[in-house]
Amino acid sequence: MNDVVLKLEGVEKRYNKGLAGEIHVLRGAELRLKAGEMVALVAPSGAGKSTLLHMAGLLDAPDAGAVEIGGQMLSGKSDRQRTKARRQDIGFVYQFHHLLPEFSALENIALPQMANGVAKGAASERGRALLETVGVAHRADHRPAELSGGEQQRVAFCRALANKPRILLADEPTGNLDPTTSDQVFDALMTLVRETGLAALVATHNMELAARMDRVVRLENGQLVDG
Numbered sequence: 001m002n003d004v005v006l007k008l009e010g011v012e013k014r015y016n017k018g019l020a021g022e023i024h025v026l027r028g029a030e031l032r033l034k035a036g037e038m039v040a041l042v043a044p045s046g047a048g049k050s051t052l053l054h055m056a057g058l059l060d061a062p063d064a065g066a067v068e069i070g071g072q073m074l075s076g077k078s079d080r081q082r083t084k085a086r087r088q089d090i091g092f093v094y095q096f097h098h099l100l101p102e103f104s105a106l107e108n109i110a111l112p113q114m115a116n117g118v119a120k121g122a123a124s125e126r127g128r129a130l131l132e133t134v135g136v137a138h139r140a141d142h143r144p145a146e147l148s149g150g151e152q153q154r155v156a157f158c159r160a161l162a163n164k165p166r167i168l169l170a171d172e173p174t175g176n177l178d179p180t181t182s183d184q185v186f187d188a189l190m191t192l193v194r195e196t197g198l199a200a201l202v203a204t205h206n207m208e209l210a211a212r213m214d215r216v217v218r219l220e221n222g223q224l225v226d227g
């Protein structure tokens, strides 16, 4: 497949640090992410990985440059239009799961679908199928606090994919797990990405996991270079 689903062009981002002055985090970052492709984003802490994911995910607007999703230029659009595109096309996963504590694993995956107009039965069915894919179906009715860290993170992946986004953005999704669990959770993530054919950009410090992805890009001096 050759469809570019996420395109960053000349993305610039500066932060004003008050008395400490200004820092220029992204200096013309370029990226093409294709459907079905899983790309590792590697850089030391503080280099700007989260900033880049925020730009890619339309959570924040670049100071200059463009972000295109599915061929549509979105970085210059209104908050409302960006929010709509984000809801439709982008799933996020963070280092910590951020699941809603008072709901079961299955409900955590069904609720975002219901908020998008999917009927409860269909939302639950898709939730179970996703949980099945990552091997957590037997824990569907448990609340997050009753799940292990690895199970919580696998549920968070399912939730991120609940509304069938085209792009998954993950910020150190296994960063909080021990090495064995991290491998298992990463396997689950890969299975989900492969089965759904989505494009994934995964920030990680773990070079072994990075090497298992289709390619690696490094963030160096505010630019993305093939790694």
Ligand code: ADP
Binding pocket: 015, 016, 017, 023, 025, 043, 044, 045, 046, 047, 048, 049, 050, 051, 052
């Ligand atoms: P990484 O994810 O690679 O650790 P970040 O994107 O979180 O890096 O941060 C890159 C740099 O930008 C850091 O120096 C950080 O302090 C700074 N930064 C990030 N977000 C903000 C913000 N909202 N305001 C000011 N500085 C920020």
